[in-house]
Amino acid sequence: MFAPEYVSIVLNENFEDAKAQFVAPLVAIHYAHLVMLAERRIVAAADARAIRDALDAIRPDEIRSVPYDGTCEDLYFYVDRLIARGCGDDAAGRLHTARSRNDIDMTMYRMRQRQFILGVFEAAARLRDVLLGLAARHREVVFAAHTHTQPAQPSTIAHYLLAVVEQLERDGVRLRAAYAATNLSPLGACAITGTGFPIDRARTAELLGFDGVTGNTYGSIATVDYLLESVTATSVLLAGLGRVVQDLLLWCTSEFGYLRLGEGFVQCSSIMPQKRNPVALEHARAIGSKALGQAAGIVLSVHNTPFGDIVDTEDDLQPLVASMFKDATRAVRLVAAAMCDAEFDRARLAERAGRGWTTVTELADTLARDHGVPFAAAHAIASRLVTECGSRPSESISSVLHEVSQAVLGRAIDIDDTSLLETLSPRHFVDVRTTHGGPAPSETARAIDESRTRLVRDDAWFAEAVERLRAAEEKLRLASVAL
Numbered sequence: 001m002f003a004p005e006y007v008s009i010v011l012n013e014n015f016e017d018a019k020a021q022f023v024a025p026l027v028a029i030h031y032a033h034l035v036m037l038a039e040r041r042i043v044a045a046a047d048a049r050a051i052r053d054a055l056d057a058i059r060p061d062e063i064r065s066v067p068y069d070g071t072c073e074d075l076y077f078y079v080d081r082l083i084a085r086g087c088g089d090d091a092a093g094r095l096h097t098a099r100s101r102n103d104i105d106m107t108m109y110r111m112r113q114r115q116f117i118l119g120v121f122e123a124a125a126r127l128r129d130v131l132l133g134l135a136a137r138h139r140e141v142v143f144a145a146h147t148h149t150q151p152a153q154p155s156t157i158a159h160y161l162l163a164v165v166e167q168l169e170r171d172g173v174r175l176r177a178a179y180a181a182t183n184l185s186p187l188g189a190c191a192i193t194g195t196g197f198p199i200d201r202a203r204t205a206e207l208l209g210f211d212g213v214t215g216n217t218y219g220s221i222a223t224v225d226y227l228l229e230s231v232t233a234t235s236v237l238l239a240g241l242g243r244v245v246q247d248l249l250l251w252c253t254s255e256f257g258y259l260r261l262g263e264g265f266v267q268c269s270s271i272m273p274q275k276r277n278p279v280a281l282e283h284a285r286a287i288g289s290k291a292l293g294q295a296a297g298i299v300l301s302v303h304n305t306p307f308g309d310i311v312d313t314e315d316d317l318q319p320l321v322a323s324m325f326k327d328a329t330r331a332v333r334l335v336a337a338a339m340c341d342a343e344f345d346r347a348r349l350a351e352r353a354g355r356g357w358t359t360v361t362e363l364a365d366t367l368a369r370d371h372g373v374p375f376a377a378a379h380a381i382a383s384r385l386v387t388e389c390g391s392r393p394s395e396s397i398s399s400v401l402h403e404v405s406q407a408v409l410g411r412a413i414d415i416d417d418t419s420l421l422e423t424l425s426p427r428h429f430v431d432v433r434t435t436h437g438g439p440a441p442s443e444t445a446r447a448i449d450e451s452r453t454r455l456v457r458d459d460a461w462f463a464e465a466v467e468r469l470r471a472a473e474e475k476l477r478l479a480s481v482a483l
Helices: 004-039 045-056 060-064 075-087 089-094 101-137 157-182 201-207 217-222 225-252 279-302 318-340 346-353 360-371 375-391 397-409 417-423 426-431 441-481
Strands: 142-147 150-156
Touching: 004 045, 004 060, 004 075, 004 101, 004 201, 004 318, 004 441, 045 075, 045 089, 045 441, 060 075, 075 089, 101 157, 101 217, 101 225, 101 318, 101 441, 142 157, 142 346, 142 426, 150 157, 150 426, 157 225, 157 441, 201 441, 225 279, 225 318, 279 318, 360 375, 360 417, 360 426, 375 397, 397 417
Parallel strands: none
Antiparallel strands: 142 150
């Protein structure tokens, strides 16, 4: 008997966690292993059918509602007892041939984790879809982009959103790589050295929807890099998205007034009737930060632990893994939902786009491009122009340019006021920046089309991955029925 303190502090908690996460994967592993043992004639057909019938009698929903009574160590032994009741100890004992709780656990963890990865991936894809829709509607909407928290140069809302989309696309690449590393089956590694029985690891992998099998049997049990890969890929996504959410919250302030969330994503104050608080984005920031902290906790929990079978990577860690992925997915989905019907104040964005000489870089470019001025000198002229115009606001900009260019170059450059104002307009600034990846509407239109193509490709990958898992479930069901 286990000590009551151990039962209450450890075993009860782990049993409850396992019930919530691992009943379905565990039962599927039993079926897959049974089919393989029968096909390899390691277990006789009569025993295989008896075990199959016992598995068929198990009701996962009933297991999830069972309280822990301390009579078994964990979920595995609880289900093992149900199987024995259904087909007898002799037949039930044969099911555990050529396997261990070690490879069962690692297989369960990977089966759950691949679902977590797919959840985050799908949420990020939907956010990309929302942002691409916003970008398409705001290709012509200029605003003042910031560097070092100060107005820097005019850009467009589309240009900004496409930067976020490209970041999310790279997150998708990382998550797909993490899925590939995760979706390999350790079943058959047994305790840590494999088995002398003639098992077929590829068959159980196929029946459980894995893309293949892990290699070294020691590493199949010992490694956690597959877990850390998806955790860190998700962490990168959360860190990047958190920075964007911070911008969006700033834009929602009355001082900026650039962005207005839909009514379903704001709350009023209990005392201040005028308040329109963008709480959905605040919650997204908080939930994302929580997930990021949990991700750091996962890495901390496994670092400097022995390279082998160890509880630090097992029962006590898995609830944290599940919680991290759940919160990460929630945060991403919430941003997508909040931005679906968000509105940008086009007039205010445009009005502020040219404030603070944000377009003066284009004057320096024009002097270098059209008047043969070395860029360093053109930069000096533009800088002095800003200073002089600030101290002489009533003087025409063309006369100031004439004077400062004479001082810097030793020769005057004359451009009329109309041309100068056009050169210094936010619209002109954006339109001439047709560099690949730039803010010009023609360029952002191309970028949106390309991102749409990548999204279609990623949606197809997601749908295929989900279908492969569904098809594997059906294949496993049919193989079990055929025993």
